[in-house]
Amino acid sequence: MPRRIDLDEEQVGKLLGRLADSADAPTPKELHEMAAVAVSSTGPTRGVRRTRVRRSRSRLVVAMAAALLMLGAGATAHVLTGDPSPPRGLEAAVRLLFPRGHCVGADEATSLIRDKLAGLGLSDWSVAATAGVSGESCVAAGFVATERRIVLVPVSGPTVSTAMEGVAATLMNECLGKDQATELISSVLTGIGQTSFTISTDGPLAYPEEQEEAVRAHIASGCFVYSATGWGPDGQPIYYISGSDA
Amino acid sequence: MAIVGMDRHQSFNPRSLPTASDPLLAEAVRRAQQGDEGGFHSLVVELGPLVYRFLVVRLAHEGDAKDALQETLIAAWQGLPALKRPESVRSWILTIAVRKATEVLKARPPLARDELPEANAPDAVQLFEIRDALDRLPPNMRDALLVRYLLGLSEQETAQALHVPLGTVKSRTSRARRQMAALLEREPQPHEQKGGHDAPSH
Numbered sequence: 001m002p003r004r005i006d007l008d009e010e011q012v013g014k015l016l017g018r019l020a021d022s023a024d025a026p027t028p029k030e031l032h033e034m035a036a037v038a039v040s041s042t043g044p045t046r047g048v049r050r051t052r053v054r055r056s057r058s059r060l061v062v063a064m065a066a067a068l069l070m071l072g073a074g075a076t077a078h079v080l081t082g083d084p085s086p087p088r089g090l091e092a093a094v095r096l097l098f099p100r101g102h103c104v105g106a107d108e109a110t111s112l113i114r115d116k117l118a119g120l121g122l123s124d125w126s127v128a129a130t131a132g133v134s135g136e137s138c139v140a141a142g143f144v145a146t147e148r149r150i151v152l153v154p155v156s157g158p159t160v161s162t163a164m165e166g167v168a169a170t171l172m173n174e175c176l177g178k179d180q181a182t183e184l185i186s187s188v189l190t191g192i193g194q195t196s197f198t199i200s201t202d203g204p205l206a207y208p209e210e211q212e213e214a215v216r217a218h219i220a221s222g223c224f225v226y227s228a229t230g231w232g233p234d235g236q237p238i239y240y241i242s243g244s245d246a
Numbered sequence: 247m248a249i250v251g252m253d254r255h256q257s258f259n260p261r262s263l264p265t266a267s268d269p270l271l272a273e274a275v276r277r278a279q280q281g282d283e284g285g286f287h288s289l290v291v292e293l294g295p296l297v298y299r300f301l302v303v304r305l306a307h308e309g310d311a312k313d314a315l316q317e318t319l320i321a322a323w324q325g326l327p328a329l330k331r332p333e334s335v336r337s338w339i340l341t342i343a344v345r346k347a348t349e350v351l352k353a354r355p356p357l358a359r360d361e362l363p364e365a366n367a368p369d370a371v372q373l374f375e376i377r378d379a380l381d382r383l384p385p386n387m388r389d390a391l392l393v394r395y396l397l398g399l400s401e402q403e404t405a406q407a408l409h410v411p412l413g414t415v416k417s418r419t420s421r422a423r424r425q426m427a428a429l430l431e432r433e434p435q436p437h438e439q440k441g442g443h444d445a446p447s448h
Contacts, residue, residue: 007427009395009419015376015426016303016396022373023302023363026312028291034312035290038319039283092316 037095090120094141094150103138103157113141113150124148132235154231163188164239168226171241172214175223181241185226189239196236203228203240219244275332278323286323293336294319297343300392304347306362306377310354314346321346336399337406344389344408379429386410387422394419 007015026034097112098104104112106129113127129152133139139152156164167188171181182199189197205215205227215225224243231237271292277285297318302311321342329338359365362377380388386408394404394415405415 007423007430009423012391012423012426013395013398016380016392018369018373019303019363019376019380020299020396023308023311025295025302026298026315030312031290031294032287034294034316034319035283035287035323037316038290038323039286 033096036099037092040095040098087120087122090116090122090125091143093120094143098140101158105135106133106137106139106152107135109139109141109152117150122148125150127152130154130231131233132231134235137235154235154237156229156237159192160189160194160237163192164226164229171224171226172211172218175218175221177222178224178241178243181224181226181243185239185241194237198232198236198238200238200240201242203230203238203242205240205242271335272332275326275329275335279326279329279332281327286326289322289335290319293339296336296397297339300340300343300397301347302363303380303392303396304344304388305350306357306381308363310350314343314350317346318343334403334406337403340393340397340399340407341409344393348385375430379426382429383422383425387418387425390415390418391422391426 093116094113097109097116110127110129117123117125117127125148127150129137129139133152133154137154138157140155142151142153143149144151155161164185167185170176170184176184178201185199205225218225219242222244224241226239227242228240229237230240271289274285274288274292278289279285294315298311298315301314301318302308305311305314318339322339325342329335331338359374362374380391383391389408390404390410393399393407394401399407401412401415401419404419405412408415410418
């Protein structure tokens with residue numbers, strides 16, 4: 001005999017709930033990891049939609065690192081992706097190796113990524129660091145899917161990132177000229193023990209998209225802004241500032 | 247229903263969901279819209295279980311549901327600055343999830359029954375019947391049923407999530423309940439007790 005079933009709204013909810021309850025729900029830890037992946041996956045496309053590379057300095061490492069640093073929020077290591085996309089799962093797996101707010105050294109990153117590639121059966125992929133990256137350098141990973149290669153690019157450590165966020169905010173809140181901005185950055189960096197760096201006006205101008213109007217107005221007023229961090233072939237960081245007379 | 251592991255079978259009460267007017271949720275949305283990662287994490291912890299609940303029933307596969315949730319969160323992080331009505335964040339993020347689920351269903355082959363999340367449950371037979379009835383509904387009715395009754399969103403929020411008029415939600419959910427009841431009343435046919443589980447198509 002067919003069963004008679006009356007389904008009111010609550011009963012439908014309970015029936016469907018039984019299906020949902022039969023599955024493993026993501027734990028809070030997993031949710032946090034997913035949130036971290038979502039934030040890092042957007043890379044420069046969200047926070048820095050417009051990165052204008054001035055003059056002839058358009059080296060990939062500079063642009064990538066500049067975009068990374070401008071994402072701010074204490075980020076020290078990220079994963080960059082491009083087209084075509086890397087194999088499904090690889091990108092997310094590598095991202096998890098780079099917790100935000102931590103410095104992952106090049107040697108450690110190389111080892112971890114190689115293990116991950118082996119675990120995923122991607123033996124035809126390789127890991128390589130860009131010029132100037134030493135074993136202890138904090139790095140981020142970029143995918144060059146066409147060459148089946150993961151490239152390690154330098155990024156600032158958490159202390160420098162935090163300091164430069166403060167510099168960026170100060171330069172936006174005050175109106176400093178080129179010399180004053182240079183002096184501010186020098187004093188902040190030396191204050192946290194940084195001794196080998198260059199400050200330059202010959203670099204990319206990058207900014208969070210929502211700040212575009214404010215940044216342009218600030219520059220138009222004759223003020224300098226902190227625009228990006230790059231790395232030279234020797235691995236030395238270059239801090240770029242931008243202003244109307246740069 | 248038997249409980250197998252606390253994490254996977256915590257009871258879920260739609261009334262305990264963060265509401266659109268929840269001040270903590272509103273604050274998380276506001277912060278996330280300004281690029282604050284902590285705000286986004288809070289948002290994900292608040293709404294992630296809701297979105298996953300929809301996806302795991304819709305996709306009938308835990309791995310696909312988690313992948314779709316990840317894709318949903320990526321799109322949400324990218325789209326948050328453009329969200330004009332933060333109080334609609336629940337329906338807004340579900341709109342994304344519905345779209346991601348549709349993409350997954352279009353791309354993957356049909357699932358076998360032993361791949362379904364309920365396959366290992368003690369009451370698997372009954373759950374298969376519910377699953378079969380749900381899968382026989384037209385996709386738009388199924389989405390309305392899940393968002394309205396599984397997640398407990400209001401009719402208005404369901405309309406926003408599915409981008410349909412309020413009247414359409416009312417008619418779809420009403421018809422879906424009737425059809426589901428009718429399907430569950432039927433004696434299972436012999437050919438329905440074996441074989442694969444067809445992924446719903448659009």
